[in-house]
Amino acid sequence: MNIQWVRRAKIVCTLGPATFSPGAIENLIQTGMDVVRLNFSHGDYSIYDRVIRTIREKSHRLKKFIPIIQDLQGPKLRTGELENKEVELKRGQRLLITTKDVMGTEEIISVPFQPLPKLLKSGNPILIDDGLIELKVLRSKGHVIECRVVNGGILKEHKGVNIPYVKTTGTSLTLKDKKDLAFGIRKDVDFIALSFVRSSHDILELRKRIPKSKKIGIIAKIEKREAIDHFDEILEVSDGIMIARGDLAVESSTEIVPCLQKEIIQKCNRALKPVITATQMLESMVFHPRPTRAEASDVANAVFDGSD
16 A cells, blocks of 8 residues: 655754754754754753744745744743752651752752742642642641652652642733743744633733734643633634643543543634644653654644544
């Protein structure tokens, strides 16, 4: 059977230190990269200024337009610094979490978010590093949360913290996001991806901050349970959708994500709005030259579902 494939889905590549060089960027464009994502959770403006300039120079020379997505960090909860850069947490051990800025050890770590203790009660799960480490809250008082380790592992610095089924307070745009947004607007990025969207209000607030003279689209990242509950209104006011499956799986549950992925993609297709399926695509290829069969099926199914 001779099957002729015509690729219509686009490939979004997240650039990092290993791919910031002019040679690496040119190679990515030549081998099929269609869109660049820049993760503003890391890096500084001097680096991104150079990278954006390089992308546009290579795009012009190779006669292939490469849109740039600026991905804002959003109000992501993260662990603080550790004395030895990493600690081993063992199942059953007691662990304290403080909102104060302290150097972490096997006994205490920091999560610098002041309202956190008031949001938690006994029995609440806390998931760290996309759910690889799970804690159970025993009690919460003052600025300290006492936990028991349910699933242990090696904890490194600045790992994401999720609290399933607990609604956090505040805006989707942090002070850092506002500064990063101003930089992105100055550099004429093509899209802004807003993290941890909860309702259409978050998108509308971001849109107010973008000058009407700038043709910058807004991509809503779907990664919280509230975003699923308000998806139709979010879709209506957004220019595109990104299914951020990592945090979405932790905020809801891993087994429901494939169903949510299909439903979200179908709604985006009907609304004629682009949709990106993201997170852990070909993750094993960080270390291996070929993807696993499961990863190949994951990519194929995302395309078959209707991802753009």
